[in-house]
Each structure stands twice: as structure tokens, then as C-alpha cells.
Amino acid sequence: MPAFSFQQVDVFSSQPMRGNPLAVVADADALGEAQMQAFANWTNLSETTFLLSPRDPKAHYRVRIFTPKQELPFAGHPTLGSCHVWLSQSGAVAADEIVQECEAGLIRIRRDSQRLSFAAPPLRREGPVEAEIVERVARGLEIPIGSIRAVNWIDNGPGWMGVLLDSRRDVLAVKPDFAVLAGLRVGIVGPFDSAEDGTEAQFEVRALTAAGFEDPVTGSLNAGLAQWLIGGGIAPPTYIAAQGTALGRAGRVHVHQQGDDIWIGGEVANCIKGTVTL
Known part of the structure; x- marks a missing residue:
């Protein structure tokens, strides 16, 4: 069975175990939706994400976000946690603004020292x-x-x-x-x-x-x-x-x-x- 790079991070906190945990699987293009959902169900965290190659040329990466029960088009702490892991996997990029592709569309993310921020998407x-x-x-x-x-x-x-x-x-x-x-x-x-x-x-x-x-x-x-x-x-x-x-x-x-x-x-x-x- 194939092995994938994996991280678990704590979002909205500078100290481990004081924020909201997120599981992130990197380079996950080989995984199917059923495999992603099964792993998210197994981690039993509020969300688990999978980093994929982007389909949109304007995006740096694509992410799919799963709860234990279903896929979400967008979620906030998975956006910041996924970007943090992507940066650690890919190395620093020259631009201060990173573009994440997800089911809700393109999400802009900024870096300011140790803090990441995303632009709030339009209200549906x-x-x-x-x-x-x-x-x-x-x-x-x-x-x-x-x-x-x-x-x-x-x-x-x-x-x-x-x-x-x-x-x-x-x-x-x-x-x-x-x-x-x-x-x-x-x-x-x-x-x-x-x-x-x-x-x-x-x-x-x-x-x-x-x-x-x-x-x-x-x-x-x-x-x-x-x-x-x-x-x-x-x-x-x-x-x-x-x-x-x-x-x-x-x-x-x-x-x-x-x-x-x-x-x-x-x-x-x-x-x-x-x-x-x-």
C-alpha cells in the first residue's frame, strides 16, 4: 500500500493543543474520494484535508476538505492549516500571497511573519x-x-x-x-x-x-x-x-x-x- 506524507497541526494557536487540530495528507493525487472520506472518518477530527495538484493555473495547490461524514466546499481552519503544510512541503514561494483552489473556488492567503490569513469568501x-x-x-x-x-x-x-x-x-x-x-x-x-x-x-x-x-x-x-x-x-x-x-x-x-x-x-x-x- 502506498505511503503519503502526513502532518497534524493545531490552527489558530501558536502553542500545540490550544487551538483546533487538523490532519493533512500531502501529495494525495493518487487517492480516490472514497479513500479520502474513509481516512477522514478514521481520524475523527472535525476536518481532514488532502493536498493535490491544482487544476486552475492561477492556484498554487488544490485542497479537498472532509469531515468524518462529508466533503466541504470550504472551511477556515483547514485552509490555514493546509497552507501551512503546503509551504513546509514545497518550500517558501516568492509571492506573499498564495492561492488555494478548493471546491468553493480560489481562496487568497497571505503570510505575515508567523501568521497566515485568508480572504473571507462571499456569503452564500x-x-x-x-x-x-x-x-x-x-x-x-x-x-x-x-x-x-x-x-x-x-x-x-x-x-x-x-x-x-x-x-x-x-x-x-x-x-x-x-x-x-x-x-x-x-x-x-x-x-x-x-x-x-x-x-x-x-x-x-x-x-x-x-x-x-x-x-x-x-x-x-x-x-x-x-x-x-x-x-x-x-x-x-x-x-x-x-x-x-x-x-x-x-x-x-x-x-x-x-x-x-x-x-x-x-x-x-x-x-x-x-x-x-x-
Whole structure:
């Protein structure tokens, strides 16, 4: 059986085991979709990615992104983690901007010292969330519906909606009922109180997946949240979001608007490196 170069990295953290893990198989052109899905199911991480030769001449590489159950057209922490591994495999490229090809199209990625950032892709769905879904979300979060400041679709592929609460304390106090939320992807966000929470970040984020678990640090969600919050004047053009606190992680997502683009960035830490036989 053929062996492939393999790495497991931690995304949105400079320290191993404090961010969101990602498994990456390099030079995976010989693998079929069924093999990729089977390996992603076996790793049982939120996502596993496979680096391939690009089909689009404008791209440096192509990536396919799998959860244990299905392929995703785009996801944030797999984008940054895959780029980190591709750079380590290919050597440094002259350009400061790398172009990743995925099922959602071409994604631009920038390097700034140790940090990688991707340009948030366009939202596929945005705007108000239906009243019956908002009522269900409130029940699933076990909070009064009146404590929700705003709800918006912020779907850039996975299907996220954003729920704005009054404070970081309120976000961390949520005890989700995943049976009620089944099938919904709910991102919760609340602002820091600088006197109570410090100034290391400005927002706390939590990602409740449709599969019934909380994701530690989520690039696609933060991209959608940033487009909503900055566009609505709720967040400044540059801020840091903390995520993973409720799970004992310390993820940090750096958000920066430049012109029409919103860049979502973080550091990537190496954890495991070797080969995998498939």
C-alpha cells in the first residue's frame, strides 16, 4: 500500500493543543474520494484535508476538505492549516500571497511573519433568520429569546448563522442542548468587557455544529461573523476574537478589513509529522 506524507497541526494557536487540530495528507493525487472520506472518518477530527495538484493555473495547490461524514466546499481552519503544510512541503514561494483552489473556488492567503490569513469568501446566504428558527435556537441555547440581540444568516459554505449576545459572560454561560439544535450550525458571539475580561481580545465566539458538538476554533464562522459585524457597525475594522475557552482551548482569530476584503488570520503550530499508509 502506498505511503503519503502526513502532518497534524493545531490552527489558530501558536502553542500545540490550544487551538483546533487538523490532519493533512500531502501529495494525495493518487487517492480516490472514497479513500479520502474513509481516512477522514478514521481520524475523527472535525476536518481532514488532502493536498493535490491544482487544476486552475492561477492556484498554487488544490485542497479537498472532509469531515468524518462529508466533503466541504470550504472551511477556515483547514485552509490555514493546509497552507501551512503546503509551504513546509514545497518550500517558501516568492509571492506573499498564495492561492488555494478548493471546491468553493480560489481562496487568497497571505503570510505575515508567523501568521497566515485568508480572504473571507462571499456569503452564500445572509440576512434575517426565520422567526421559528430563532425560537428553536433560543430553546437550544436555553436562554430567553429576549436576550438575543440579533440573529443573521452568515453562510459561506458550511451553513452558519450568527447569534449576537450582550456579553462574553453570556456566551460562555450557554449550555447548548444539541438535540434541539440538531441540523443547525449556530455561531454565538458576544463582546468583551475590557474591565472584566481584559483587552487581549474584543469578542468571544463559540461554534455549535450541526453534528452535535462544539468546534474549538472556526475560521469559516469567524469569517461570516466578521462580514456581518463589521458591515453592521457592531465591530471595528480590526479586532481579535477568542474561541475555544469553553473547551479549555485558547484560540485567537485575527480579523482585519482592508478595502473590500476581510482577512481572517491565525498562527499554526506543528504537532505530528510522518507518513500514513493508505
